[in-house]
Amino acid sequence: MPPSASEDPQLLVGGWREVSLVDVLESVSFTLWLAYCNLRCPWCSNARLARGLEARAVRVSEVVDAVKAARPFIDVFHVTGGEPALQLRPLLVLYERVRGETGLPLSLDTNGTMPEALEELAPLLHHVAIDVKAPLSDPALYARATGTSEQLARKLAARVQRSVEVACKVPFLELRTTLVPDLVSCGDAFRAAAELEWAVGKGRRVVYVVQQFIPYEGVLGEYSRRKATPAEEVKACAERIASKLGYREVYYRTLEEGAKKVK
Numbered sequence: 001m002p003p004s005a006s007e008d009p010q011l012l013v014g015g016w017r018e019v020s021l022v023d024v025l026e027s028v029s030f031t032l033w034l035a036y037c038n039l040r041c042p043w044c045s046n047a048r049l050a051r052g053l054e055a056r057a058v059r060v061s062e063v064v065d066a067v068k069a070a071r072p073f074i075d076v077f078h079v080t081g082g083e084p085a086l087q088l089r090p091l092l093v094l095y096e097r098v099r100g101e102t103g104l105p106l107s108l109d110t111n112g113t114m115p116e117a118l119e120e121l122a123p124l125l126h127h128v129a130i131d132v133k134a135p136l137s138d139p140a141l142y143a144r145a146t147g148t149s150e151q152l153a154r155k156l157a158a159r160v161q162r163s164v165e166v167a168c169k170v171p172f173l174e175l176r177t178t179l180v181p182d183l184v185s186c187g188d189a190f191r192a193a194a195e196l197e198w199a200v201g202k203g204r205r206v207v208y209v210v211q212q213f214i215p216y217e218g219v220l221g222e223y224s225r226r227k228a229t230p231a232e233e234v235k236a237c238a239e240r241i242a243s244k245l246g247y248r249e250v251y252y253r254t255l256e257e258g259a260k261k262v263k
Contacts, residue, residue: 009090012036013058014049014082018070024127025174025207025251025259029078030070032063036093037083039111039156040147041133043180043223045216050082060094064101073086073104076127080109081224085113085117112163113156119166128167129209134184135191136161144157145184164188164196168203175199176253178211179237181231186210193241200246208247210238212254230257238262 014033023031033046035055050052067077077098084091085108095106105126110118112130124127134145136157143153167173175196177189193208200206212234215226231254238252242263250263 007093008058008059008061009093010059011063011071011087011090011094012048012052012055013063014054014130016063016066016154018066019073020078022098022253022258023078023080023109024076024129025209027075027107029107030074030075030104031078031080034081034084034087035078036086037081037111038086038113039083039133041145042221043145043178043183043219043226045214046082046218048221049217060090060097063094064097067098067102071104072075074104076107077102077104078109078127083111083114084108085110085114087119088117090112091123092120095121099124102107102208110163111121112160112167115159115162115166118163118257122166122169125170127172127174128170129176130160130163130167132160132175132177132192132196133176134188136195137191138188141184141188145180145256164199165202167258168199168206170203173199173203173205174207177208178213179234180213180223181226181229184232186240189237190241190244193245193247197245197247200248205249207249207251208238208241208245209251209253209259210234210241211252214255228255235260235262 012035016032020031037050107127109129134142139153242250
């Protein structure tokens with residue numbers, strides 16, 4: 001008998017990569033991109049996916065079959081977007097089935113604006129990456145970085161703060177800030193990291209990662225014409241966070257070097 005729609009729901013998917021070396025620190029992942037996002041970051045590398053312009057309906061079973069085929073070559077199953085938490089119900093089914101049928105650790109990349117969804121997902125997860133777009137105490141900058149109003153940014157920043165608290169229950173929490181030319185500076189990334197330094201004392205493993213903005217093909221509008229953040233600037237920023245703040249592990253991620261640990 002074929003599975004019911006509740007057992008095999010559909011996801012709106014942009015695509016997947018069976019073997020990825022760049023999406024989860026120190027791991028080889030099967031990475032799935034889910035469509036749609038509740039933010040409109042002007043520098044987004046997956047803007048068409050985030051707006052639902054590149055999406056197809058895929059049954060959970062089709063994704064699970066692809067993961068099972070890749071199982072000998074991967075360490076973790078990773079879901080990113082877009083914002084995966086927007087598809088919470090089918091995502092829960094997917095995670096349960098991947099865990100049950102492959103035994104793989106489960107990973108999520110989220111913007112952190114949906115803490116209630118993360119509460120439901122956290123018990124299943126081994127790794128959570130939260131994209132901290134800008135200092136949570138700076139609603140004007142957070143609004144510019146996320147393409148939202150300042151009024152909404154205040155509410156979203158509080159929700160991201162709550163998501164970090166929830167994610168401290170997961171074995172491995174990765175906090176990420178991307179240096180975006182003329183928008184998010186190293187000083188901004190340092191402030192964002194300093195504001196969330198408290199997580200180190202609550203989480204089992206908390207890592208801060210400074211990332212390079214890269215004008216990938218998926219970037220639309222003004223930022224598609226910007227140059228990548230210089231790799232040496234990204235590295236220097238990570239080194240500053242490592243030397244001045246209490247994180248036990250700090251990395252930087254660039255196209256030139258991949259993910260590198262500075263502490």
